[in-house]
Amino acid sequence: DIVLTQSPGTLSLSPGERATLSCRASQSISSAYLGWYQQRPGQAPRLLIYDASTRATGIPDRFSGSGSGTDFTLTISRLEPEDFAVYYCQQYDSSPRTFGQGTKVEIK
Amino acid sequence: QVQLQESGPGLVQPSETLSLTCTVSGGSISSYYWSWLRQSPGKGLEWIAYKYHTGDTNYNPSLKSRAIISLDTSTNQFSLKLNSVTAADTAVYFCASGHFVFNDWGQGTLVTVSS
Numbered sequence: 364d365i366v367l368t369q370s371p372g373t374l375s376l377s378p379g380e381r382a383t384l385s386c387r388a389s390q391s392i393s394s395a396y397l398g399w400y401q402q403r404p405g406q407a408p409r410l411l412i413y414d415a416s417t418r419a420t421g422i423p424d425r426f427s428g429s430g431s432g433t434d435f436t437l438t439i440s441r442l443e444p445e446d447f448a449v450y451y452c453q454q455y456d457s458s459p460r461t462f463g464q465g466t467k468v469e470i471k
Numbered sequence: 472q473v474q475l476q477e478s479g480p481g482l483v484q485p486s487e488t489l490s491l492t493c494t495v496s497g498g499s500i501s502s503y504y505w506s507w508l509r510q511s512p513g514k515g516l517e518w519i520a521y522k523y524h525t526g527d528t529n530y531n532p533s534l535k536s537r538a539i540i541s542l543d544t545s546t547n548q549f550s551l552k553l554n555s556v557t558a559a560d561t562a563v564y565f566c567a568s569g570h571f572v573f574n575d576w577g578q579g580t581l582v583t584v585s586s
Contacts, residue, residue, distance in 0.1 A: 398572040407565055407576035408516070419574070420472070451516055455571040459531040462516040 365389055365454050367463035375471040382439040384466045386452035391432045396456040399428055399437045402465075403448045411450075412437065442468070473498035475566050475577035483560075483584050489553040493566030493577060500524060500547045504570035507540060507551045510579070511562035519551065521570035529570070556584045 366389040376382055386397065395415035400408035410419045412428035415435055425440040439446055447470050452463040479491035493505070506521040520530045520540040530538055534553070542549045553560060561584045567573035 396571065400573075407567075407579050408573070409576070410572055410574055413572045419572075453516075453572065458529055459533065460518040460571075462518075464515050 364459055365392065365457055365461050367452050367454060367461055369450075369452060369463035369466045371466060372464075373467045373469060375469050376442055377471045378442050378444055380442050382437075382442055382446070382468055384437040384439075384450055384468075386430075386435040386437070386463050388433045388435070388454060392435075392454050392456040394456070395431050395435075396454060397428075397430070397435050398453045398455065399426075400451045400453065401446075401448050402451065403445075408451060439468075473503070473568055473575050475568070475575060477564060477566050477577045477580040479564075479580060479582070481581055481583060483556055483582060484586055485557055485584055486555055489551070489556050489560060489564075489582055489584070491551045491564055491566075491580065491582070493549050493551075495547045495549070495568075498568075500542055500544055500549060503568045505540075505542065505549045506567045506570055506573055507538075508565045508567060508573065509562040510565065513559075514562075517562075519553075522549065523570070558584050560584050 368387045370385045397415045399412040402408045416428045449465045474496045476494045483489045501524040507519040522528045522540045539552045563579040565579045566577045568575045
C-alpha cells in the first residue's frame with residue numbers, strides 16, 4: 364500500500380494568512396494521481412483538488428495544488444474563516460486507495 | 472453533482488453482519504462508479520470498495536474479504552455488507568461517487584459494534 368504522510372499535524376494561522384500543507388508518499392505516484400479534501404466538523408470530506416493541481420467544480424481559486432513524484436503541496440493563499448478545517452490527501456495511483464492522516468488548520 | 476444518503480442500523484452485534492444502503496438522487500446509478508469509505512479515530516479515512524454497473528469491482532484487501540458491495544439499478548441504490556464485525560469496525564461509514572477521487576459524499580452514518 365502507498366502510505367501518505369501529511370505535515371504538519373496542526374497549522375495555527377490567522378485569517379488572511381497563507382497556508383502550506385505537505386503530503387509525502389512512500390513511493391512515487393505516477394501521473395500525479397493525488398487529490399486533496401477538506402473536512403469541516405460533523406461533515407463529510409469535500410473534494411478540493413484532483414490530479415494534484417486541478418480544482419474541483421466550485422472550488423475557489425485561493426486553493427491550489429502542486430507537486431509530483433512523492434512530494435505534494437496544498438496551498439491556501441489567504442485563509443477565510445470557513446477554511447479552518449482538516450485537510451486530507453489521497454492517492455489513486457494504485458489500489459487500495461489510501462489517505463493521509465490529515466492536517467488540521469486552526470485559528471491562531 | 473449527485474446527492475447521496477446512507478441508511479442502516481446504528482448498532483450491530485459483534486460477529487454479525489453490518490448492512491448499509493446508499494440512496495442516490497440527481498443522477499443514474501448506471502452513470503458513475505460508487506464507493507464505500509469509513510472513518511474512525513484510530514484508522515482515519517479508509518476506502519472499503521467500489522463498483523460499476525458493468526460489474527467492475529474492487530475491495531480493500533485489509534477487509535480480508537468480509538465486504539460485499541452491490542448495486543440495484545431498479546432502485547438507484549447501492550449497498551455494503553460487512554460480515555463478522557468486531558469493535559474495530561466501529562466507524563462513520565460514507566457512501567460516495569467515484570473510484571479514483573471521491574466527488575460527492577453522503578453525510579455519513581455512525582455504526583457502532585457492541586453487544
